[in-house]
Amino acid sequence: MSERYFQHTYANGLTLLVEKMPGVQSGAMTFLLDAGGSTDPVGASGTATVLSDLVLRGAGSRGSKELTDHLDAMGLQRSSSVGIYHTRFGSAALAARVLEALPTYADIVMRPHLPADGFEAARDLALQSLEGIEDEPRQKLFVRLREWFFPSPLGRNTMGDPAELEALTVEAAKADWARRFRARGAIVALAGNVEFERAKDAVGAALGEWQAGEPIAVEQTPPPGNFKFEVAQSEQTHIGLAYPSVPETDEDYYTLRLAIEVLSGGMSGRLFTEVREKRGLVYNVSAGYSSLKGMGAILGYAGTSNERAQATLDCVVAELFRLTEGVTEAELQRAKTGLKASTIMQGESTSARAGAIAHDFFMRGRIRTLDEIKAAIDGVTLERVNAFLKRTPPGPFTVVIVGPKELTVPAEAR
C-alpha cells in the first residue's frame, strides 16, 4: 500500500483504515458498526435508529449532558445515521481532536448507560421522525421504492415501523445493543492530517478490548410486488422506478456508472435535457446507482405536476430504453470528465474520503486509491459501454407512484 493509504485489522475483528491527506489540518472519522436496518430484530424494525440516539445519552463516566458537552468542547462536527447495513457515527475537526475523542466513542459503543427515560425520549423522536415523512411525499416515495424493490429486510425503512417502535421496550433495545454493538465487522476510517502509527495505537487502546461478538445471519424474502400506488393528496405526483444492475465489484461497474452519467450526470444528462429542458415536463428528474452487497440497482425519480405525471413516466421509461441504442463518443467523454472531476473534488474533503474508504472496505475488502479509480474510468471504451447497454436492457422494473391519481405503466416496463 502507498504512503497515503493504510489499514489494520485488530484481533477482535475491528478494522482501522487511514488515508493521510496532504495539505489539510482537519481530520474526519467514519465509524461503522454492523447494526443497520437490515439486521434489526424481526418485529423490531427501527431498533438501530433508537440505539443510535440512546447510546449518546450517557456513556462511561459521563451522564447524557456531560457526554454531549465533552464532545462539543472538542469542536467536533458530529453526525450519526442508520443505513441498510450500518449504524454510522461521523466526526470532523482539527485532526488531533478526532483522535482525542476516540476513548469517548469507545465509551459510547462499549459502555453506554442506555437509561430508561432516555429510551422513551429516543423512541418518541424516532416515531415523530416517521410521522414527519407523511408531510414529505418525495422522501416517502423513496422509502416505498426501496420497500417494494429490494428483498426484505434490505428494503426496510431504516427509520423503523410505527407499530414495532411502539412495542419496543428498553430491555429489548439493551439486548439488541449487546448483540450488534461489537467489534466484528466494525470499521473506523480516518482521513486527513492523521499519522497511521499514532492512529493505530489510539484505536487499539480505545477499542482493542471490545468484544468480537457473533456473526448475524439475515434471511431474505422477496418484496411484496413490483407496482405500488400510494394515494396522497399532494400537489405533485412523485414517480419512482427501479431495476437491478451489476454489483459494485463487477468488472463492468464503471461501464455502467458512465452510462448512468450519460443518462443523468450534470445538466447535459439525457434525462435533464429531454424531460426537463426540452419538454418542460418536470422540475426534478434523476437516476442513480444504488449499491448493495452483491447487487446493484438503478433508482430513478421524477417529481411533477399531476397533469404531466403520465407523460413524464412515459418519457423517463423511453429514455431508459433508448440507452440500449448506445451513447455517443462525445457523451462518453463528458461522462468520464464529469466522474473524474467529482472524484478529484471528493479527494479534497476529509469527510468524503473517510466515508469513501469505509465504503470501499465494506464492499470490496480493501481501499481503492484515487488513481485506481481514475484509471478504471479512463479504461472504459465506447465499444464496451455500447455492448454492455445492448446486452443489458433495463428491467424488470418496480414502479412506485405517490400522488392523487394512479398512472399506467408503459407496456415495455411491465
Add this chain to the structure above:
Amino acid sequence: MSERYFQHTYANGLTLLVEKMPGVQSGAMTFLLDAGGSTDPVGASGTATVLSDLVLRGAGSRGSKELTDHLDAMGLQRSSSVGIYHTRFGSAALAARVLEALPTYADIVMRPHLPADGFEAARDLALQSLEGIEDEPRQKLFVRLREWFFPSPLGRNTMGDPAELEALTVEAAKADWARRFRARGAIVALAGNVEFERAKDAVGAALGEWQAGEPIAVEQTPPPGNFKFEVAQSEQTHIGLAYPSVPETDEDYYTLRLAIEVLSGGMSGRLFTEVREKRGLVYNVSAGYSSLKGMGAILGYAGTSNERAQATLDCVVAELFRLTEGVTEAELQRAKTGLKASTIMQGESTSARAGAIAHDFFMRGRIRTLDEIKAAIDGVTLERVNAFLKRTPPGPFTVVIVGPKELTVPAEAR
C-alpha cells in the same frame, strides 16, 4: 493584503476576488450578479429565477444543448440560484477548467439568446417549483416567515409569485435582463489553485467590456403583520419565529453569533438539549443568524407533532428569553471551539471559500482572512456576551405557524 487574498475592481464596476489555497488542485467560482428577488420588477416577482434558467438556454455562438455540453465537457460541477440580492452561478472543477470556462460565462451573462420557447419552458419550471412547495410544509414555513418578517421586497419569495409569473412575457424578461445583468455590483470570486495575475487577465478579457449599467433603487415597505397562521392538513406543525438583531458589520456580531451558538450550536446547544433531548418535544429545532445588508435577524424553527406544538412554541420562547440571564464560561468556550472548528473546516473547501469571500465583499466591501475571523471569535469575553444579552432581549417577534391548528403565542413574545 496577504499572499493568500487578492482583489481587483475593473473600470466597469465588476470586482474580482481571489483566495489562493495551498495544497488543492481544484478551483471554485462564485459569480454574483446584482439581480436578486428583491430587485425583481414590481409586479414581476420571479423574473430573476426565470432569467437564471433562460440565460443558460443558448449564449454567444452556442445553442442551448451545445452550451450545456460545452460546460459539462470541462467537468464543471455547476449550480445556480437566486437569493434576496443576487443571481448566483457557481462552478467547481480542476482550477484550470474554471478559468477556461470564463469566456462561456461571459457569453451567458452578456450574450444570452433568450429564446421564446426556452422562456416558456423556464417559466413553466418556475411555476412547477412553486407548486412543489405546497408539498413541503417546512420549506413553505420559511417562505412565509421571510414574507412576514422582512420588509418587502427583501422578504419576497425569490421563487416568484404564481400570478405574476403567469403574466410574465419574454419581452419583459429581456428588458429586465438588459437592466440587471450588468457589471455594476457584480462579483467573480475564485478560490483554490488559482494565480491572481492570471485570473485578473482572464476575467478582464472575458468581462472587461461588460456594460456598467445603472444603479437600481428599491423602495421598502413594512411586512403585512407579525403573526401568520396558515392552515395545512399536515401531520406535523411547523413553527417559525423571527426577531431583529445586529447587522454583520456590527462590533457585536461575534458576540451575538457565539450566543446563538450556545442556543443552537452542536448537540450541546440549549434548544437541542432542552427541547429535544430532555423533553422529547420535537424532532427538528434550531435557530440561526440571517444576514441582510445593514440588518441582522434571528430565525428560529421547530417542526413537531400537532399535539406537542403548543408546548414546543412555549418552550422555544422560554429558551430565547433565558438567554438574557447569560451564558456560562463553559458554554462560551464550547461555542468558540465549535465556531472556530467550522471556520477551519470551511477553509479547506474551495467552494465554501469562494462563497465566503464573495459574501464578505458584498457585506463589508472587503475580504476577511481566516485568521481575522478566528481572532474576532477569540476576542469575545464572557462579560461582553452577557452584557450584550442582558441589554438586547429577544423581540419584537414575528411568528408563523403552518399546520392544522392555530397556536397561542406566549404573552412575552407578542
